Amino acid sequence: MTDQTVPTAISKEGLMGKSRVYVQRAFRSKQAKDFDEYQLWLSLALELLGKAALANIHSSLVVDPTHSTSLFAASGVIISTDIKTIQAKTLYERLGHLSKYFDKSVKDFCDAISLRRNAELHSGELPFKQMRLEAWEGKFWHAAQIILDLLQSNLEEWLGADRAKAPIQLVNEAAEALQEAAKLRVVQARDHFLQRPKKERDEVLSLSKNKHAFHYPKIFKFVGEHEWPVDCPACASRAFFAGDLFAEEVLDENAGEGGLEEEVEKSYGAEEFRCPTCNLHLDSREEIEAAGLNPDYTEVEVREREHEPEYGNC
DSSP states (O other), X not given: OOOOSOOGGGSHHHHHHHHHHHHHHHHHHHHTTOHHHHHHHHHHHHHHHHHHHHHTTOGXXXXXXXXXXXXXXXXXXXXXXXXOBOOHHHHHHHHTTTOTTSOHHHHHHHHHHHHHHHHHHHSSOOGGGGOOHHHHHHHHHHHHHHHHHHTTOOHHHHHOHHHHHHHHHHHHHHHHHHXXXXXXXXXXXXXXXXXXXXXXXXXXXXXXXXXXXXXXXXXXXXXXXXXXXEEOTTTOSEEEEEEEEEEEEEEEEEESGGGOEEEEEEEEEEEEEEOTTTOOEEOSHXXXXXXXXXXXXXXXXXXXXXXXXXTTOO
């Protein structure tokens, strides 16, 4: 016997509702000045919120793909109440495919808070004791807001208008601080570059025009799927982005001679910027945008078409 309704445990509504319960517990802990519990409940609320964003597309994105009972449940076929979901690390990797703003810096933060949560629950360590609120709180609400955007929701709706006031202020303050820091970094890099002799500046600018990212091994911390050039906002030399493929669209299914190729437009989102000439480094989409750069990039390529095998023919 089957039930075409997806279980609450892996539905968007169920996950979202439970995340709200946990975030309310977090606020009660903060009011009681129990900051360890505050972090613990927030880490659980964030993971559930992220799973709600995946379940909003399809519940199969939330369940353990190696557990057949869970896969059936995600399709509305209830075999057992034993449902296993993906680990936090997998969750945050998947969210990175849904939002350009869920970049490496946000993912690393989310991974770190989930690891501290695991250490808190499953070991004798007290990892939350070591964390000052100002070191992580703004980053948390920033990550939550990105996930809420995927759900076409916001902090006010998730927390309730009254509870949302402080996080919204924190998010705004953190965003302002990040933008100002990025702008200052550009100014400092420009000042340092201009302190070099004019002849030297002219030489390195000229040399940079013939360079590619592969000329600078290990220039990026982020291991991206693609690298592309851009003018540096500090010194105007040839600098580089590293980013991941965000989307692709087939423009022509029958390109090339004989229609054996296809023309594809690929869209990339930058997650890191490096200038080898003045050493300007920006390591998030927000910092890149704050520096006045466009982190989005499209490229058209022609590739060989993949042909489906003909089944049933011997």
